[in-house]
Amino acid sequence: MDMQDFEAGDLYFDEPLSGEVQQCLASAAEQYTEGAAERSLMRAYFLEPEHPVVLVALYRYFYYQHRLEEALMVAERVIGVFARRLKLPENWREINEMCIGGGVMISMVLIRFYLLALKAAGYLELRLGYYDSAIERLGKVAEIDSRDRLGARSLLNIARDVLGERMQQSRLGAI
Numbered sequence: 001m002d003m004q005d006f007e008a009g010d011l012y013f014d015e016p017l018s019g020e021v022q023q024c025l026a027s028a029a030e031q032y033t034e035g036a037a038e039r040s041l042m043r044a045y046f047l048e049p050e051h052p053v054v055l056v057a058l059y060r061y062f063y064y065q066h067r068l069e070e071a072l073m074v075a076e077r078v079i080g081v082f083a084r085r086l087k088l089p090e091n092w093r094e095i096n097e098m099c100i101g102g103g104v105m106i107s108m109v110l111i112r113f114y115l116l117a118l119k120a121a122g123y124l125e126l127r128l129g130y131y132d133s134a135i136e137r138l139g140k141v142a143e144i145d146s147r148d149r150l151g152a153r154s155l156l157n158i159a160r161d162v163l164g165e166r167m168q169q170s171r172l173g174a175i
Contacts, residue, residue: 025057068127071120079092082113083114086110092140095144096144116150119150119151122137122152125137
């Protein structure tokens with residue numbers, strides 16, 4: 001499936017946000033440099049835990065704070081939320097092109113977002129040293145995105161190379 005073969009229309013999420021959540025996100029942006037943004041982001045999350053804008057803001061916050069485990073948790077949440085919205089299997093390992101095709105009928109933009117969240121989770125796993133699961137996730141994205149428009153193949157190759165090097169080092173250490 002070609003991930004660029006779609007009319008994006010509005011690439012941003014057009015779901016309305018409540019005024020209170022908008023205020024929380026604005027406060028988080030203002031408080032970021034002071035280190036107080038997390039409280040506002042968490043309030044926004046508790047108010048609208050499945051809103052894509054809230055999830056993206058929370059993911060970015062944890063990612064840029066180098067809190068990769070928390071960022072991975074948010075990526076997992078995104079995958080679960082959007083699997084339900086797109087009527088995909090709950091377990092991302094079960095998705096295939098046929099499932100994705102059904103999801104495209106709902107929203108190509110959200111399918112792309114879902115796959116980017118899956119790629120992000122794989123990248124975070126790679127950074128955290130969870131090579132086997134990173135390879136599995138990135139491999140799934142590469143399988144679905146046949147033209148590699150989302151760029152998962154290069155990350156997949158890196159993960160495989162790192163895992164191969166580690167295995168070779170452990171074998172040499174055992175000698």
